[in-house]
Amino acid sequence: MKIKAAVTLHVGEEFKIEEITLQEPKANEVLVKIVATGVCHTDATVRDTGMTPLPAVLGHEGAGIVEKLGDNVSGVEVGDHVLLSFASCGTCESCHTGHPAYCERFMELNMGGKMEDHTHRLHLHDQELSTFFGQSSFGTYAIVHA
Numbered sequence: 001m002k003i004k005a006a007v008t009l010h011v012g013e014e015f016k017i018e019e020i021t022l023q024e025p026k027a028n029e030v031l032v033k034i035v036a037t038g039v040c041h042t043d044a045t046v047r048d049t050g051m052t053p054l055p056a057v058l059g060h061e062g063a064g065i066v067e068k069l070g071d072n073v074s075g076v077e078v079g080d081h082v083l084l085s086f087a088s089c090g091t092c093e094s095c096h097t098g099h100p101a102y103c104e105r106f107m108e109l110n111m112g113g114k115m116e117d118h119t120h121r122l123h124l125h126d127q128e129l130s131t132f133f134g135q136s137s138f139g140t141y142a143i144v145h146a
């Protein structure tokens with residue numbers, strides 16, 4: 001689907017509002033209509049350093065409404081009002097013991113630019129755009145892990 005997003009194309013540049021393509025939610029993922037997002041200094045830092053591979057859609061403090069479920073999703077329904085948090089693997093020891101902030105794959109899943117299956121959900125024309133913190137909330141819609 002076509003969405004609008006504030007895209008970071010190059011290090012240090014202002015966010016640019018672009019029409020981009022968002023893929024359908026895959027297994028264990030949901031589509032969220034973003035209603036609001038914080039703008040945090042972490043977004044500015046990544047924009048100014050390229051810690052996440054650019055181009056990217058930043059934003060990691062999103063809130064919105066679930067619009068569509070991918071396969072295999074339980075515990076989340078269409079219409080749920082949700083807050084988006086950081087990505088975690090759900091299977092490592094830290095995740096299993098209730099400490100997903102210390103997930104062994106934290107840096108990869110949140111800063112690496114790709115979803116858990118190592119693919120992208122966001123494209124600007126033919127160019128892949130990095131996902132940030134498993135959400136990229138600087139867009140009108142986001143694909144996130146359930």
Ligand SMILES: [Zn+2]
Nearest residue numbers: 040041042061
């Ligand atoms: Zn933040």
Ligand SMILES: [Zn+2]
Nearest residue numbers: 089092095103
């Ligand atoms: Zn983990």
